[in-house]
Amino acid sequence: MHPILLKIGGITLHTYGFFVAMGFLAGILLARSEAKRLGVDPEKVMDLCFYILIAAIVGSRLFYVVINYELFLSNPLDVFKIWSGGLVFYGGFIAAFFTAFIYLRMHKMPVWLTADITAPSLAIGHFLGRLGCFSAGCCFGRECDLPWAVTFTHPDVPNFMVSYSGYMFYSMELHVHL
Numbered sequence: 001m002h003p004i005l006l007k008i009g010g011i012t013l014h015t016y017g018f019f020v021a022m023g024f025l026a027g028i029l030l031a032r033s034e035a036k037r038l039g040v041d042p043e044k045v046m047d048l049c050f051y052i053l054i055a056a057i058v059g060s061r062l063f064y065v066v067i068n069y070e071l072f073l074s075n076p077l078d079v080f081k082i083w084s085g086g087l088v089f090y091g092g093f094i095a096a097f098f099t100a101f102i103y104l105r106m107h108k109m110p111v112w113l114t115a116d117i118t119a120p121s122l123a124i125g126h127f128l129g130r131l132g133c134f135s136a137g138c139c140f141g142r143e144c145d146l147p148w149a150v151t152f153t154h155p156d157v158p159n160f161m162v163s164y165s166g167y168m169f170y171s172m173e174l175h176v177h178l
Contacts, residue, residue, distance in 0.1 A: 001137035001152055017083070019132025024053055026128060027121035034117040040109070045117060048103050052118075055099035056092035057082070063091020085138075089126070 006013040028049045035045040064086040065072060065079050072079050100118070104111050137152050 001135055003136045005135075014083075015135035016085075016132035019135065020087075020129045023125035023128030023132075027118075027125035028053075030124060031118050031121040034120065038113065038117060040113065040117060044107055044109060045114070048100060048107075048109075048114070048118075049121075051099050051103055052096045055095040057087070059095020060087040060089065060092030062095070063088040066091075085136075089129070 005015040005018050032042045035042040
């Protein structure tokens with residue numbers, strides 16, 4: 001796969017981080033545009049997006065830490081190293097959902113209209129985030145021999161081995177469908 005998008009000197013831009021950031025940016029800009037179109041205060045929607053962004057990052061990391069707590073027992077401060085990987089969409093979605101619900105109640109914003117404004121943003125953000133995930137070589141499916149299957153490889157390590165739920169897959173043998 002292609003985990004590193006760009007490397008200039010000591011600065012590395014990881015593909016996953018880039019696509020997740022682009023997903024958030026595209027989602028926020030789309031939500032702002034939809035708010036204007038539907039006559040909702042775009043500043044309130046931008047503030048909502050800010051809180052959703054923070055909640056999604058914290059929630060996705062917390063979910064990962066809870067389900068993989070044994071990885072952090074010897075080095076608890078590693079919990080804060082999100083650049084090392086370990087974000088789970090479901091945790092981010094749950095935290096963002098409850099944060100949005102509280103925000104909407106506090107600011108007396110219409111729940112269903114705001115949901116209509118933000119739903120397309122969730123879709124485009126999730127799509128771009130999954131492209132980053134795919135490029136990083138995680139979130140693969142099961143073995144596949146169809147013509148459009150993708151072989152997972154790591155550019156820096158020959159015969160890169162991927163571990164998932166206790167099963168080991170070798171890059172030369174692992175194929176997934178899109």
